[in-house]
């Protein structure tokens with residue numbers, strides 16, 4: 001049997017939950033949220049690796065409609081964020097709308113509506129909202145010989161908690177935001193840790209501390225105080241990072257802080273040389289940690305900088321011919337950010353998939369609406385990611401825009417809205433122009449910010465406040481519309 005709803009949302013991370021809460025508050029009752037897992041949380045439910053925590057200050061990492069006076073520290077640990085999302089889900093009454101265990105297999109625009117096939121049956125809807133997020137699907141590198149490896153293999157985003165790492169010889173592949181968090185957490189437990197580093201990241205000090213009971217009380221009694229701190233951090237962070245990002249020469253000054261951090265924490269000059277990056281700070285996501293470098297200096301850790309030639313049943317052979325005997329391989333190799341599963345899942349007008357629509361790179365008007373895909377809005381779509389601030393702010397901007405679109409459709413009796421191709425083109429050209437001379441494209445590195453052609457189709461290159469302004473109103477003039 002096919003279920004029909006006015007609105008279908010996919011995913012229950014920050015995007016899907018925020019959307020569901022706002023829909024309910026706006027009086028839309030006929031909606032369901034499809035979730036493949038058995039609880040909410042998105043990437044904050046899936047990433048349970050030891051040491052997982054947010055590298056964005058806690059004050060920024062909550063919805064404006066659900067401030068959290070109870071964050072325990074400047075940078076919240078993963079279980080607290082997952083718990084926060086569960087609490088928001090229940091406090092705002094959206095859990096009954098969620099269909100857990102419903103993995104979306106495809107969504108197609110057919111006969112003026114969306115038909116969605118899930119692992120548990122079909123749905124049809126007028127409006128399809130994607131909250132699937134770019135950090136959902138782990139990326140596994142293709143290592144020759146991996147299928148013959150006799151030990152244990154898993155990805156940091158699918159941590160194997162049934163396996164004790166105590167006494168094991170572990171290979172970690174990757175040195176991004178995830179690895180720098182779990183490496184110090186597992187180093188004391190494992191017998192040997194072989195860290196396969198392709199590119200050394202820049203690592204800044206992490207100014208973390210516990211939030212005191214007195215502070216929490218103030219936030220609880222005077223929410224405006226927390227709001228003011230939040231606004232202050234936004235401006236400070238964004239002005240600094242964006243100022244630097246647009247002027248790579250100045251970014252080199254910030255590098256000095258990271259260089260000092262490395263020199264202070266790693267005394268061995270050979271190890272320090274291995275860990276010194278050769279690109280401008282900010283080109284990849286800037287990492288923060290106080291325990292990563294000290295962990296690498298421990299005697300049971302080896303930083304391997306030669307490339308991986310092949311995997312054998314009992315280890316990894318590098319390009320220099322050395323064999324590293326290991327019984328466990330942990331991938332800290334990130335996510336499929338520019339090769340999203342949604343690209344093959346969603347088919348718009350004339351059966352065209354997002355992958356086909358995006359042959360020249362991912363693009364969307366305001367990172368949200370895509371020509372050829374009527375009544376479809378994508379949360380955290382192309383060029384809405386951030387290297388400098390909180391994604392929750394971007395998500396809330398998109399949610400407000402989508403709600404305004406729904407209100408406009410209701411008020412004007414519109415059955416279909418589809419962004420005009422030329423409007424999308426103009427927006428995307430603007431984003432690419434302002435991306436041109438930034439650290440993200442000219443910093444001398446590759447990163448998940450760039451697609452296989454070197455285009456930055458992931459980041460928003462400006463202040464989040466500017467994005468908020470652009471998404472404040474849904475302009476039906478930007479869309480081709482069809483009346484009821």
Ligand code: N01
Nearest residue numbers: 053054055141174175176177178179198199285332333334
């Ligand atoms: O993934 P990454 P991540 N052989 O893509 C290496 C968010 N996040 O999971 O730099 C060898 O950054 C790759 O090497 P290189 C945050 O937005 C947030 O760590 O490409 N190595 C790199 O070192 C973050 O940016 C938090 O040369 C290979 C690593 O794997 C995003 O998630 C915490 C390889 C991948 O790094 C992703 O972070 C954690 C190969 N074949 C994550 N393929 C917060 O605190 C890849 N690598 C909020």
